[in-house]
Amino acid sequence: MFTLITGRWVSELIYIAAKLDLADRLKHGPRTAEELATSAGVQAPTLYRVLRALASFGVFAETKGRRFKLTPLAATLQKGVSGSMHAAALMLAEKYLQDAWAELLHGLKTNEIPFFKAHGVSMFEYLEKHPEDLKVFGESMTSVSAMENTAIAAAYKFSGIPNLVDVGGGNGSLLATIVKANPKMRGVLFDQPSVIARAMQHHYVTARGIAERCTLESGDFFEAVPKGADAYMMKRTLHDWDDEHCAKILANCRAAMGEKGKVLVVDAVIAPGNAADRGKLLDIQMFIIGGRERTKEEFAKVFRSAGLKLTRVVPTKCPLRIVEGVRA
Numbered sequence: 001m002f003t004l005i006t007g008r009w010v011s012e013l014i015y016i017a018a019k020l021d022l023a024d025r026l027k028h029g030p031r032t033a034e035e036l037a038t039s040a041g042v043q044a045p046t047l048y049r050v051l052r053a054l055a056s057f058g059v060f061a062e063t064k065g066r067r068f069k070l071t072p073l074a075a076t077l078q079k080g081v082s083g084s085m086h087a088a089a090l091m092l093a094e095k096y097l098q099d100a101w102a103e104l105l106h107g108l109k110t111n112e113i114p115f116f117k118a119h120g121v122s123m124f125e126y127l128e129k130h131p132e133d134l135k136v137f138g139e140s141m142t143s144v145s146a147m148e149n150t151a152i153a154a155a156y157k158f159s160g161i162p163n164l165v166d167v168g169g170g171n172g173s174l175l176a177t178i179v180k181a182n183p184k185m186r187g188v189l190f191d192q193p194s195v196i197a198r199a200m201q202h203h204y205v206t207a208r209g210i211a212e213r214c215t216l217e218s219g220d221f222f223e224a225v226p227k228g229a230d231a232y233m234m235k236r237t238l239h240d241w242d243d244e245h246c247a248k249i250l251a252n253c254r255a256a257m258g259e260k261g262k263v264l265v266v267d268a269v270i271a272p273g274n275a276a277d278r279g280k281l282l283d284i285q286m287f288i289i290g291g292r293e294r295t296k297e298e299f300a301k302v303f304r305s306a307g308l309k310l311t312r313v314v315p316t317k318c319p320l321r322i323v324e325g326v327r328a
């Protein structure tokens, strides 16, 4: 129980390691706390204590001469490596999110959205006004996505979809993976203007071989989504919203899609029982920002309120599932 209670301290230390780029500074071999402190611009004696505490959890390891080296866990805190957790370590512990977590009890008592109580705006409105946080948020989603994209692309028969819109598609790495794997498919990346502007710089959907089959469109999915596609995919997007908002997004997809159109919601699907499931904890983070993770029955209910019918839930080799829906 004490380990669980102090879990917050550990994530705070991991945040510091990410903030000071400690893993990147150890890329070329072990270094002392003094060397690391000089290059990171912090106090060496305290940095030694931070590293020693982290090493007790397998994040970095102390070797001879009081030098610290990377371990497999610490290596994930490097920037730009496959499966990098650097941006996630920053984003999930940033002060603006911690301030929102501090309102969890208030949220439980009043059902007010904790993020709203802390900042007076929704998380996405907040990010639009804080470009540095938006950048880290985008990087965090992209690095988590990198581990999921191939699993999602392989799990579903995307070849039967000539035109696919990724609604709230972020940087476009998932759409790029799917379009690349399906040579006849055309894709549309749809998101908020600032995200689309950034997606152009990321070059996922503008990469050679797929650029001519991909377009980028910006807008507000509560207003409308691009018209006439065969399927509308939403990954880690509906979980940001309550049922009412999700129904609106889905109804806009329904209105935009062709007669035989489909919606493909890619999210955690919570199973009954006590089994460990990362989605159950992420669900609380979603409560903090006004969203939720859903069970199959809960998805079926939001689908119904948008005039859609849940047809099946397709498992993938990652923790997410594909929830398919058609016109009811």
Ligand code: SAH
Pocket (backbone or CB within 6 Å): 124, 141, 142, 145, 167, 168, 169, 170, 171, 190, 191, 192, 195, 219, 220, 221, 222, 234, 235, 236, 237, 240
């Ligand atoms: N699908 C991506 C990103 C998920 S985060 C991935 O899995 O990595 C949710 C996305 O919804 C963000 O990119 C955010 O910018 C977008 N979004 C939030 N509100 C929006 C709105 N009103 N209209 C369009 N996109 C929106």
